[in-house]
Amino acid sequence: MSKIRIINYSKTIKKKSILKSINYTFESGNIYGLFGRNGSGKTMILRAIAGLIYPNEGHIEIDDKVLHKDIDFPPEIGVIIENTELLPQYSGYKNLKILANINKKVSDEEILTTLQQVGLSPYINLKVKEYSLGMKQRLSIAQAIFEKPRILLLDEPTNALDEESITSVRNLLLELKNQGCTILIASHNKEDLNILSDKIVKIVDGAIE
Ligand SMILES: Nc1ncnc2c1ncn2[C@@H]1O[C@H](COP(=O)(O)OP(=O)(O)OP(=O)(O)O)[C@@H](O)[C@H]1O
Ligand SMILES: [Mg+2]
DSSP states (O other), X not given: OOOEEEEEEEEEETTEEEEEEEEEXXXXXXXXXXXXXXXXXXXXXXXXXXXXXXXXXXXXXXXXXXXXXXXXXXXXXXXXXXXXXXXXXXXXXXXXXXXXXXXXXXXXXXXXXXXXXTTOGGGXXXXXXXXXXXXXXXXXXXXXXXXOOSEEEEESTTTTOOHHHHHHHHHHHHHHHHTTOEEEEEOSXXXXXXXXXXXXXXXXXXEEO
């Protein structure tokens, strides 16, 4: 459904070259596993596609629309990038409800279904500040997928999840992929990458190998 083209993309921060002339196309209905050492640039690539950083050279096209020119952000995108902002004083349900009010695409029932899919049904009214680490991670996944995005950018999505949750999250991602979602997963978890990825993309020192 959504194709992402990275064209000759370079990013320098404080004279340090962070992303180096990246050229790559991510096709819809595929899961791409971004793999590479700490500091290699995986998170930066996700930030770039999410429209959160500006290139020094090159550009990114989402379905032939140029990011930062034709569009500010990719439409219909779900994101987990490092510390996803959750509102600690509210329940998981309320967090999703607040987000749902922005696009008004999903019903209360769909919110509850997503919470159930990520295993948060027993904790629907518990405030996020009382969540465990894995429960927060489950809610981060829920906020990324609950509107059935066309693009999903996931930075270490299974961090802190127990085995059962990992299995259900993997199944959810495969379901979204089959619906045509373009999914990028940055991970150090080789098992996740091997099970989920259609293609493994190796990032070395700010470049795609
Ligand atoms: N805000 C920032 N300012 C300057 N440099 C940064 C900033 N954030 C990250 N970097 C640098 O950008 C490079 C790529 O970082 P990035 O976070 O993309 O790595 P990563 O592959 O995601 O690593 P990890 O596996 O640890 O998550 C690193 O050299 C890092 O030091
Ligand atoms: Mg990272």
